[in-house]
Amino acid sequence: MLEASHLKYKYTSGVTLSFPSIEVTSGDSLLILGNSGSGKTTFLQLLAGIRKPTQGQIVFDGISLDSMSASTLDKFRGRNIGIVFQQPYFIDALTVEENMMASCYFSSMKRDDQRGVQLLDRLNIRQKAKSSPRQLSVGEQQRVGIALALINQPKLILADEPTSALDDNNAQAVLNLLREEADRLGSALIIVTHDKRLKDNIEQTITL
């Protein structure tokens, strides 16, 4: 489903990083391990189509990201790629529920309130639907972040350091959530992290 081959990225400073070729299919989980400075974040940005590689190509469901116009790519990302950030982002002026609606709106996806409610239910934050996300605890914010990444039922879930700020129990819980939801949707899950605790939980691992 996702194929990234021979990716290279040249920074403005002149340094060029090469990345291993990867291939994931629906339902796969892949852990990309790497220390700070190894280019983890850049790799993730390339996979999400946020940066353009200087060499190599990314093919998503048979379509090369390269071939898309900027605005097509924006909508494509909104629909097909869910990103879980290390520190979740929200539109601060909106409630949890409204943030989910905005996700659908920006990616031009049809809104499905029932799916949203079920998702919040499974993440155990349904009672926070009308709250402002910034008023929630860190753990709750992280789960809202996951809900926002998953609301459009993406084919690919990219998670950036989802556990590095959490203790062992919470890290395990978040990881389980991500895997469960990915299984439920049949999505591919790629986690980029320096958190070696996750190594034992995911079969496929690449180290940068």
Place this chain on the structure above:
Amino acid sequence: MNLLSISWKNIQHKPTSVILSLVLFALGVGLVAFLLQVDRQVQQKFENNLAGVDLVVGAKGSPLQLILSSMYHIDAPTGNISLEQARPFLNPQHPLVDLAVPLSLGDSFKGYRIVGTTRDILELYDIQMSDEKLWQKDFEVTAGAEVAKKLKLSVGDVFQSSHGFTEDIHSHDEQLEIVGILNPTNTVLDQLLLTTPATFWKLHNHGENLPEGDDRAGHDHKDGNHVGHDHHDHDHDHGDAGNDSETMLSSSSNAYLLQQEDSLSITSLLLTFKGRNFQALNLGRNINENTDMQAASPAIEINRLFSLMDTGTRALNALALAIIFVSGLSIFLAMLNKLRDRKLELAYMRVKGASRTQVFMLIIFEGLIIAFLGSLLGFLLSYGGIYLLSTSMEANYNYSLSAGSFSMAELYLFFGALVMGALAAILPAIQASKTDISITLEGN
């Protein structure tokens, strides 16, 4: 969920940052709207009341004062002229004058002016009225619609007038009786009490030098303060009195005035010309140069007044536009400031699939919403201002303004304000649309 609602929620989320912009916008738009309304309504009032009068003739003094007192009833008269002086114009044979309406001013009732005049004044203002409602004999009064409403006057009421234009300084003893009430005309007549010129002579001379005929004042209303009574029987009495000269020649006509003594006086004459030929146009200058009277053209004097007002209005307009500009600037600065805090949020929207155009429009909408609310608030302020001004004008001059009329000018102002809001937001919006989305994944 759409861009507009997200913009709206953004504004609600941090209201303090927009309050200054809102207030400035409201002040600027409010001031312009207020000036537009006042300017338009005052001009309308003045022009409605021009009534085709070509020349006003009265005692020497300020021509503007003569116009204001005789046509708009807002200033003191310049003085009186004698019937002898006025006589040539009252003569229906006058080669240039089509209509001559004599006015006697100087008395009032509860702040509303009483005007001694002939029925021809109705012709000036194109008013049709059935005869029985009109003043015919001395001490009969036909009330304007506005006076009647404000003072709750109805046909048959009697009252005592006061000397001067302020309330109750010195009341005359004689009673005047309301015989009719005019329909609303939207002219100055609405706020006047109309009676005959001879009524003024009788009120002021107390029996000396009076024209013969109507002796009603002497004997009629001995039973004082019975406002509101039915005076049907009095009318009957008069019929029986059979005063022939009076019924044949009503004292509310020029023909009657022509028969009276030279020494009697009136305040001024409103003239219309038969045609606007050279001679007619020179009439005013001839009067000014060759008589003890002065003649003034309402159109010229009112134009002079407008041009005086215009200077002030323009200065205030400039000030108001400056305020609107500053409010636009404050929107611009507030947004630019907020943009720094919102960078991550905007980048996040982009990651979520929002296009650059959508992010651009999001910021533009915020500018528009502030401008919209500010303008709305401004219009409310201006209506409040009009209401206050109208109240004070009514107390002082019996003129009122109406809040709520909305013309093309206001529409332009409204759209202009919206454009200003959008313009102020353009630069921040461009900057927002250039937000680099890769920052969402950095700096963690």
